[in-house]
Amino acid sequence: MVLKEVSFLRVLKKIITAERSPLKVDLKAAILGFIGGFIVIFSLIILTEKTEWNWIMAPFGASCVLAFGVWDAPLSQPRNIIGGHFISTFIGLACQTLFGNSAASIAVAVGLAIMCMMLTKTTHPPAGADPLVVMMSQTGWNFLFTPVLVGSLVIVIIALIINNLNDNRKYPTFWL
Numbered sequence: 001m002v003l004k005e006v007s008f009l010r011v012l013k014k015i016i017t018a019e020r021s022p023l024k025v026d027l028k029a030a031i032l033g034f035i036g037g038f039i040v041i042f043s044l045i046i047l048t049e050k051t052e053w054n055w056i057m058a059p060f061g062a063s064c065v066l067a068f069g070v071w072d073a074p075l076s077q078p079r080n081i082i083g084g085h086f087i088s089t090f091i092g093l094a095c096q097t098l099f100g101n102s103a104a105s106i107a108v109a110v111g112l113a114i115m116c117m118m119l120t121k122t123t124h125p126p127a128g129a130d131p132l133v134v135m136m137s138q139t140g141w142n143f144l145f146t147p148v149l150v151g152s153l154v155i156v157i158i159a160l161i162i163n164n165l166n167d168n169r170k171y172p173t174f175w176l
Helices: 002-015 027-050 059-069 078-099 103-119 125-137 141-163
Strands: none
Touching: 027 059, 027 141, 059 078, 059 125, 059 141, 078 103, 078 125, 078 141, 103 125
């Protein structure tokens, strides 16, 4: 019993902090974030309305936050946006095909997606939701290309343009 109390107190001490957020308010950066997110999502919605394919999925909104809000973070780079979404969606589709859509198979898919993104250096947090999207909506293999691959490319192409409009930004910080 004493061991559990000591462990709990140690964890509690780590949780309690007087530190402040290191995030800064930058109006120009926030406006670029708005412009980038708007253009990406608006473009994908218009493509969806004008064609017979779905070009958008919810995790793309979160990808826009990373691509335009923290553009210089490793998880926001083109390799991570495209590779993370592609790998995670592929794993979701494979698990759905092999194991169905049970609670266990969905959980395995998310866990595998995280592991594979980490092992391939393509970690992109929004892509962790892709297996959920795939399995809960029971999409087919075409989902891997439209919206996932094409949508990821649209995000990256627009991020390359918008982020480099600012003289203080260089995007991407790496490709490989």
